[in-house]
Amino acid sequence: MAYTVKQLAELSDVSVRTLHYYDEIGLLKPAYYGDNGYRYYEREQLLQLQSILFYRELDVPLADLQRLLAAESEDKIQTLHEHRRHLLEKKDRLEMLVATIDSTIRQLKGDEDMSDKELYRGFDAQKQEQYEREMRTKYGDKPVDESTSRLKDWNNKDYEAVQEEYDQLHRAFTQLLEQGLQPSEEEVQKLVKQHYDVVSRFYDPSPEMYSGLGDLYVEHPDFRKLYDSYHPRLADYMRQAMRLFAARMQP
Structure with missing residues (x-):
């Protein structure tokens, strides 16, 4: 068929x-x-x-x-076995995360005691460390330490608010992309300025760092997956727009 x-x-x-x-x-x-x-x-x-x-x-x-x-294509059955193995590994981690959420709910309701360590059961510590290593390798210690310092007093509402801002920005970028506006156009660049201002709450990005962030959106699988969920061209579109914005920041 x-x-x-x-x-x-x-x-x-x-x-x-x-x-x-x-x-x-x-x-x-x-x-x-x-x-x-x-x-x-x-x-x-x-x-x-x-x-x-x-x-x-x-x-x-x-x-x-x-x-x-x-x-x-040379061995489809073997490939499917590999897919199955990787997905089972992911399933185990997701089930652990669900169990952690359930335990946290019971603890907050007073039905269960939960140690501080158990609050983070199932989260991928290696992935978090990888992000930090990548940032330190590429840009040095200063922006990572600066971001850590700025975020230390944030609460859940602070994180939720900034995530909502990012979501609104991503939707706005997607709309401009679908309307056929080029990354260099004024309306797109105004939106990039809003994006830059949100990023600046975490650290003060130099032109090189801000342009590099656009590269990260395209090249890093976690970021790429996020932007693909809005539009399959969004990561590339934002990278182009961010590069143009960064070039204009140069003294």
Whole structure:
């Protein structure tokens, strides 16, 4: 059976916009194009999309998917076994996080005692340390220490407020992207200034650091996954806009 792009989007819960983007970058080409210009996908493409979604769940960046998909075509069954193993590892960690949340709820209701250490059971300490190491390696100790100092007195409401601001900014950037505005246009650059002001609450970014943050949005799998959830081109769009803004900051 052949599926149109709309039918495949409904079947897989992947947006039509994302499927079009995967076609444009050569990641998932249709089986054929009909005389009506529609894309049509068959069983082979459905399996390929499944693999793409597996890799995205494992936070593999888009830039690496072409190579991985080409390699797995040699032994599809072995690849699925590998996917299964990685997903089971992730499942174990998520189940631990759910258990931590449940225990915290019971503790707050007075039904259970919970040690301070248990509050953080299941969180990926290695990933947090990795983020900090990457920042220190790339920009030195000053911005990391500065950020730590500024955040030490923040409470949950402070974090929730800034996350809401980021969400509103990401939605606004997505709207401008979909309207076809170029990163250099005034309306986009005004939005970048708002983004820069939010970032500045954590540390004082130099032009190089702010431009590098845009690179991080594109290259780091965790950030890429976040921005892809808004629009598959958003990370690249923001990087271009942030680079232009940073260039104008130069003395």
